[in-house]
Amino acid sequence: MKDKRLTIALAGNPNSGKTTVFNAITGARQHVGNYPGVTVEKKTGSTTHGDVRLDVVDLPGTYSLTAYSIEEVVTRNFLLDEKPDVVVDIVDSSNLERNLYLATQLMELGVPLVLAFNMSDVAASRGYNIDEEKLSELLGVPIVNTVGHKGKGISELLDAALVVAGKTASKQRYPNYGGEIEPHLLQLTELVEQKCSRQRSRWFAIKLLENDAETIKRLGQVCPEHIEELTLEAERIRKHIESVCGDAAEIIFADRRYGFISGACTEAVTQSVERRHERSDKIDAVMTNRYLGLPIFAILMFLVFQLTFSVGNPVVDAFDGWKGDLAGAVSGLWGESGADSVLRSLLVDGIIEGVGAVMVFTPLIMLLFLAIAFLEDSGYMARAAFVIDRLMHKIGLHGKSFIPMLIGFGCTVPGIMATRTLETRRDRITTILVLPLMSCGARMPIYVLILGAFFPERVFKVLGIYNVTNQALWLFAIYAIGIALAIVCAKIFRATLLKGEATPFVMELPPYRMPTIKGLAIHMWERTWLYIKKAGTIILAIVVVLWALAYWPKLGEEKLGVFEQQRAVVQAEKQADAEQIAERLEEIDNAEHEAKLEHSAIGRVGKTIAPVFRPCGFDWKISTATIGAFAAKEVFVGQMGVIYSVGEEADEESEPLREKLAAKYTPLIGFCIMLFSLISMPCMVTVAVTVREAGWRWALLQVGYLTVLAWVLTTIVYQVGSRLV
Amino acid sequence: MNDRNNNSLPTIPLAMTLVGQTVTFAGVRNAGRGLTHRLAEMGLAPGENLEIINRGPGPFIVSVKGSRFVLGRGMVHRILVRPE
Ligand SMILES: Nc1nc2c(ncn2[C@@H]2O[C@H](COP(=O)(O)OP(=O)(O)O)[C@@H](O)[C@H]2O)c(=O)[nH]1
Numbered sequence: 158m159k160d161k162r163l164t165i166a167l168a169g170n171p172n173s174g175k176t177t178v179f180n181a182i183t184g185a186r187q188h189v190g191n192y193p194g195v196t197v198e199k200k201t202g203s204t205t206h207g208d209v210r211l212d213v214v215d216l217p218g219t220y221s222l223t224a225y226s227i228e229e230v231v232t233r234n235f236l237l238d239e240k241p242d243v244v245v246d247i248v249d250s251s252n253l254e255r256n257l258y259l260a261t262q263l264m265e266l267g268v269p270l271v272l273a274f275n276m277s278d279v280a281a282s283r284g285y286n287i288d289e290e291k292l293s294e295l296l297g298v299p300i301v302n303t304v305g306h307k308g309k310g311i312s313e314l315l316d317a318a319l320v321v322a323g324k325t326a327s328k329q330r331y332p333n334y335g336g337e338i339e340p341h342l343l344q345l346t347e348l349v350e351q352k353c354s355r356q357r358s359r360w361f362a363i364k365l366l367e368n369d370a371e372t373i374k375r376l377g378q379v380c381p382e383h384i385e386e387l388t389l390e391a392e393r394i395r396k397h398i399e400s401v402c403g404d405a406a407e408i409i410f411a412d413r414r415y416g417f418i419s420g421a422c423t424e425a426v427t428q429s430v431e432r433r434h435e436r437s438d439k440i441d442a443v444m445t446n447r448y449l450g451l452p453i454f455a456i457l458m459f460l461v462f463q464l465t466f467s468v469g470n471p472v473v474d475a476f477d478g479w480k481g482d483l484a485g486a487v488s489g490l491w492g493e494s495g496a497d498s499v500l501r502s503l504l505v506d507g508i509i510e511g512v513g514a515v516m517v518f519t520p521l522i523m524l525l526f527l528a529i530a531f532l533e534d535s536g537y538m539a540r541a542a543f544v545i546d547r548l549m550h551k552i553g554l555h556g557k558s559f560i561p562m563l564i565g566f567g568c569t570v571p572g573i574m575a576t577r578t579l580e581t582r583r584d585r586i587t588t589i590l591v592l593p594l595m596s597c598g599a600r601m602p603i604y605v606l607i608l609g610a611f612f613p614e615r616v617f618k619v620l621g622i623y624n625v626t627n628q629a630l631w632l633f634a635i636y637a638i639g640i641a642l643a644i645v646c647a648k649i650f651r652a653t654l655l656k657g658e659a660t661p662f663v664m665e666l667p668p669y670r671m672p673t674i675k676g677l678a679i680h681m682w683e684r685t686w687l688y689i690k691k692a693g694t695i696i697l698a699i700v701v702v703l704w705a706l707a708y709w710p711k712l713g714e715e716k717l718g719v720f721e722q723q724r725a726v727v728q729a730e731k732q733a734d735a736e737q738i739a740e741r742l743e744e745i746d747n748a749e750h751e752a753k754l755e756h757s758a759i760g761r762v763g764k765t766i767a768p769v770f771r772p773c774g775f776d777w778k779i780s781t782a783t784i785g786a787f788a789a790k791e792v793f794v795g796q797m798g799v800i801y802s803v804g805e806e807a808d809e810e811s812e813p814l815r816e817k818l819a820a821k822y823t824p825l826i827g828f829c830i831m832l833f834s835l836i837s838m839p840c841m842v843t844v845a846v847t848v849r850e851a852g853w854r855w856a857l858l859q860v861g862y863l864t865v866l867a868w869v870l871t872t873i874v875y876q877v878g879s880r881l882v
Numbered sequence: 883m884n885d886r887n888n889n890s891l892p893t894i895p896l897a898m899t900l901v902g903q904t905v906t907f908a909g910v911r912n913a914g915r916g917l918t919h920r921l922a923e924m925g926l927a928p929g930e931n932l933e934i935i936n937r938g939p940g941p942f943i944v945s946v947k948g949s950r951f952v953l954g955r956g957m958v959h960r961i962l963v964r965p966e
Contacts, residue, residue: 220924225916255948258923367919405918408918408928411922441935441943546955547939550940555956661913662954662957663921663924665924666952
């Protein structure tokens with residue numbers, strides 16, 4: 158076997174099915190990383206086709222190669238710097254003209270190109286009749302029909318890619334900009350060629366005429382001594398074009414590219430009827446109706462939580478049971494003498510109770526991510542942005558800011574990354590600042606633990622048919638509080654630190670699509686896997702440290718002796734009945750547990766910081782867990798698990814954490830815990846991403862204002878609440 | 883194509899159009915270079931036809947070259963169009 162290696166880059170508009178095709182090509186052999194220096198996700202994978210090994214790179218979805226968004230810059234730089242052997246442009250063939258716009262730019266760039274006409278099933282069913290052979294000839298680029306989610310045409314696509322790979326794109330055509338522009342363009346191209354770059358000179362010339370800052374910077378690095386001459390000449394030509402054509406050069410270019418596409422399509426595509434949006438428009442007539450839109454949106458959100466809860470909770474209970482069985486089984490390995498074993502305590506009290514407490518919530522997280530994947534894949538997400546636009550306007554943002562916020566309900570980190578689609582820095586920063594108030598999936602375990610402990614499930618019927626649990630209502634209330642706070646805070650930021658006019662809001666609405674099982678499964682799994690991985694790495698490490706802090710220093714012999722003595726006294730009492738004795742023994746056990754904890758390092762730290770949290774109604778145990786939650790929100794649950802199990806007798810029938818909490822605290826404190834967890838400082842990863850995306854000063858502000866807000870609100874609720882109850 | 887800017891018909895803001903109407907895009911008031919270019923790349927260049935599909939409480943949904951776009955509340959007041 159020859160080991161020939163080639164790199165294929167996949168480009169394409171968002172929603173063209175690029176990810177689906179990428180998955181079809183690479184199967185499970187994928188790796189997710191970042192492009193250097195930016196937080197744009199870089200997916201790579203590999204496969205073999207015939208005797209060639211293919212490295213496949215999934216470029217970010219873009220509509221064009223202008224440097225308006227980080228995605229576009231990343232895509233462009235990858236093509237210019239890494240020079241992949243072949244570029245496959247995934248085209249949604251049911252929306253040909255718009256999708257071919259990117260193709261024209263790739264053609265101008267002169268990369269070896271193959272067009273995948275994806276969604277060919279949809280195109281056919283909508284009455285488009287595309288003569289690929291003819292279109293391929295007109296564009297000078299091979300075209301292969303594909304159906305991404307069925308894997309159809311993928312092998313042929315790779316065949317075509319191998320033929321083109323590495324060859325100079327000699328047959329490729331590109332738009333002709335017409336009599337007024339071409340001569341000038343040609344002249345500038347020659348100038349670029351002489352002074353600067355022999356390669357891609359036409360592309361550079363076009364970009365110079367479009368006054369593209371990135372290109373000027375790039376050429377400035379290649380030939381610093383000529384850049385001034387080039388920009389001056391470009392400026393002169395641009396002025397000329399503007400005076401002749403009456404529009405800015407870049408507008409003319411865009412217009413002519415569409416003209417070029419339109420010309421090719423008129424010859425090669427016949428269309429029985431325009432039906433691409435028929436069904437979508439009908440659905441939209443309801444979903445985006447000016448009166449129904451918002452209520453429908455609210456109901457959908459509620460359904461997401463209701464579903465997550467009613468389906469997920471029984472599974473979580475089952476997992477919780479298994480965790481208990483596992484702890485018992487592992488404990489059993491030590492037998493009677495195991496009570497003092499350090500290793501036993503580490504395994505059972507630390508790892509199983511701590512990491513386990515986080516892991517048992519995996520089913521809930523999966524369901525939540527599944528719901529979000531459904532909203533994204535079906536196309537509803539963009540409608541939500543439309544529906545919410547007016548409300549967002551009131552707080553100085555626009556509908557598009559809402560998409561990162563929705564994603565933030567799954568996890569704040571991808572939410573922050575999704576703010577990159579916002580055009581102005583003001584909008585981005587405001588959105589990032591309030592994003593942690595969108596309660597993320599990692600906070601779900603805290604709510605579930607608290608709700609399970611203090612708010613026993615009750616079911617009642619709405620409209621006589623639909624079952625709603627009080628827990629789902631509580632959860633909905635918490636999320637609603639988060640949203641309300643986000644609105645208020647955003648408004649304040651937009652009125653003070655981030656003043657300015659609202660930015661224009663333009664967004665493409667993809668047609669509605671029935672999400673495929675496979676697509677949903679992949680989206681859900683990618684994010685769930687991150688959650689599991691986090692539990693197995695960061696959280697495991699933190700939990701072990703916390704366990705050690707709770708285990709050492711140990712209580713001295715003489716102190717332990719006091720409890721032994723008390724036990725002996727109780728057992729020796731003749732007149733009391735067995736039940737009373739058992740009860741008093743348990744009291745002593747609890748007191749011993751408490752004493753051991755208070756003596757430990759974590760107990761001492763906790764006691765030191767506890768006064769700060771006392772107004773919120775938190776004792777030192779909750780306070781330490783709250784601090785621990787900075788590492789990752791779900792650590793709160795793990796830490797409570799550790800605190801409440803270290804020091805317990807090994808053979809003791811361990812009751813679930815929620816029962817211990819219910820016995821120790823009041824529902825009001827429970828609510829305060831939820832409120833504080835909702836608002837208080839974002840997790841470590843969020844802070845790190847905020848630093849990268851917005852700078853450390855904004856990150857500091859974010860941590861600071863959220864923590865203060867959390868403390869103040871929780872204190873008010875607790876103080877008022879405890880006087881009322 | 884050259885005469886598209888000296889079309890003598892008066893222009894009105896997009897916000898004043900009705901659902902189902904087809905109009906011609908004429909330009910954007912107070913738009914920077916970036917915005918105009920971005921719109922052009924999406925297919926919204928002067929002379930292009932757009933159809934009003936839906937108007938919500940503020941934003942509009944319009945059809946351009948077979949794609950649906952949301953134009954936010956602020957945009958619909960700034961975009962100028964010519965009724966057919
Ligand atoms: N009917 C049809 N649906 C497709 C095809 N390819 C992808 N899809 C669906 O289109 C939706 C968007 O695909 P995705 O790969 O996430 O798009 P991306 O944004 O370009 O990465 C998913 O629900 C896919 O299942 C296709 O060839 N035909």
